[in-house]
Amino acid sequence: MFESLSKKLLRTFDAIRGKNKLSETDVKDALREIKIALLEADVSLPVVKNLLQKIEEKAIGQQIIKDVSPANQVVKIVNDELVSMLGEKNDGLVLDKKPYIILMSGLNGSGKTTTTAKLAKFIQKKYGKSVLMLSTDVYRPQAREQLKIWGEKIGVATLPIVEGEKALDIIKRAKKSFADFDVVLVDTAGRVSIDSDMMKEISEIKKMLCPDDIFLCVDALMGQDGVNVAKSFNDALGLTGIIMTRVDGDARGGSALSMKASIGVPVKFLGSGEKEDDLELFFPDRIASRILGMGDIVSLVEKAQEKIDEDEAKKLTDRLMSGQFNFEDMLSQFKQVKKLGSIGGIMKFIPGISGIADKLQSAGMNDDMMKKQEAIILSMTLKERRNPDILLLGRKKRIAKGAGVSLSDVEKLIKHYQKTKSMMEQMNNMGGLKGLMQMAKQMKDSGEFANMPDLGDLKF
Ligand SMILES: Nc1nc2c(ncn2[C@@H]2O[C@H](COP(=O)(O)OP(=O)(O)OP(=O)(O)O)[C@@H](O)[C@H]2O)c(=O)[nH]1
Ligand SMILES: [Mg+2]
Structure with a gap:
């Protein structure tokens, strides 16, 4: 993800790199190229327009800084505005409460169960906390079994499965064991956002759980449709973060870049494969520098x-x-x-x-x-x-x-x-x-x- 955008932006910067002084036309030309590159990467038009306006204001009004080439000054401005668009800082998970409850939501097949397991592993490894995973997916056969198998694989506890139980009853039973764990991850059934019964069910789950975080898994390959899905889930549930999955595919990355600016919810994690370790925190500053070809040493x-x-x-x-x-x-x-x-x-x-x-x-x-x-x-x-x-x-x-x-x-x-x-x-x-x-x-x-x-x- 982001490779093609990155290549195009680098080409734009190369074109102005040799110049000692940038005229207004130079800057405007560069901005036009940046705009095309962002649109081709599937960033939504209002988001691009807003970003470009901010970059232009700064770039044209910029002071000449001694010893810094104008091109690098432009790169820096683009970098800062990208970071601000992506949501500035990501503090990761602040697990400041016991048990800390995380509710996972998303469309069918968006990667909820896999991501629940990845997140459990991440929390256990990074924070050394004890984790319980449970699934309320009583609709798809083997859905709860799938999470149980993950738990055995990564060494994380799962709530024992009781056949025939309803989703809300699972939560009621699970709450009795919550005190034994630092963090509880709740995987839910996949749903179509327009399916009102299913949206009602997850809203009830939310009411019973009072989760500290509500994450939405969005398939990066959905592009701008993913942003629309996130909007309707956010309206119904009040999301605290987005996890973009399948960024290892050939997604252009526009939805990840637009999410914060479009719906106000930051991307927190990127899922980059089917294995338990394929999850990384989404750091706006590092992503921006990766896109701008400045590398990501950290x-x-x-x-x-x-x-x-x-x-x-x-x-x-x-x-x-x-x-x-x-x-x-x-x-x-x-x-x-x-x-x-x-x-x-x-x-x-x-x-x-x-x-x-x-x-x-x-x-x-x-x-x-x-x-x-x-x-x-x-x-x-x-x-x-x-x-x-x-x-x-x-x-x-x-x-x-x-x-x-x-x-x-x-x-x-x-x-x-x-x-x-x-x-x-x-x-x-x-x-x-x-x-x-x-x-x-x-x-x-x-x-x-x-x-x-x-x-x-x-x-x-
Ligand atoms: N390449 C890739 N595959 C992924 C990623 N995350 C999940 N998958 C795969 O996507 C498929 C669906 O993942 P699940 O975790 O079962 O998705 P889900 O949202 O729980 O699906 P339902 O419970 O049926 O709604 C599985 O084959 C996963 O291995 C990812 O980041 N990259
Ligand atoms: Mg699932």
Whole structure:
């Protein structure tokens, strides 16, 4: 989601980036492009108009700030207005009460049950709270069973199922065990928003529960229709947050971007897959910077911290720094990259690189290359991995055959290894991080990474 919008906005900014001074026409041209990009991303017209008006007022009246390029000033204005449109801050869940009750609502198949389980896992992991899940979906066969299976899978308690019970009776029974838990998540039956009986039922559930949060799951693929659905649920229930599901599909993202501005309810979470960990908080500032190609270092670091075994990472760094790097270390490096997701996925998060990620990918820096290199290392004996110096022609040929690659592939990898090792030694001699910064500067000055941003480029 957001990729195509992001690409178009970056192109617009590129067009003004080279200019020392922006005329009113330059700004107007850029704004027109931004407008088209947002409309194509399915952001609703009134929302786009409002946003553009605010950006224009600021952009045209802006003071020239010393040392900051006009284009970056425009990017900053667009960024700030996007953040404000998306709802500024997301404090996540403030579970300030026991039990804290969350009611889940949504259309049929919008992802309520899956999201209930994801949310339970999130709460348990992030806040260390005990969670009870229950389903009042007595209409779809196996609906309550589905939640029970999730509970067993993720280690979260579910209310025992009593066949033949009505939705409100389930709530009545469940309330007796509420005191034993910090958080209670209530999954409900799917409904069509115009189905008045079902809307009446969930309103009654709400009355009985007095929930602290009422979330609506909206399928991102619905586009602007999703905003209309949210409006009718909000009118009936008074929502406290939206969870956009299926953002891993090819949704253009317009509904997520319009929600707060259209109905006044913020998007709180994004659901990005069918597994229990595929849920992330929706942070307006990070989303804006991701869209504007400024990368999202914070998300990357968090993602990395969660998945990489810190000890292993430290061990690897120590070995790198001491020049002891060998193929076993390289293999463990690959494993860590795999844990983070694809190389393309990682690059999207890095400021300055997101715009050239495609080019790098097509130049061969991609997951296929990594798989090939991994296969080559796996064909080496342990002794060879630990002592790359013994890799003479005979061994190289055997390894190539074992990995199903050509001899030149093996030689390329060995060269890559030698280069990395010598870079590490050089860096070590130059004094660690300071050396790295110097090396980065040299690389940039030599034109090798002409697109690498100066730190100054990223500041406003
Ligand atoms: N790709 C993707 N699939 C999802 C996501 N969330 C849910 N799904 C899938 O969507 C389907 C429906 O999800 P459910 O959680 O059963 O939806 P529901 O709203 O509870 O459905 P009903 O109870 O029948 O109304 C399942 O196959 C889920 O695996 C998501 O974020 N991404
Ligand atoms: Mg369900």
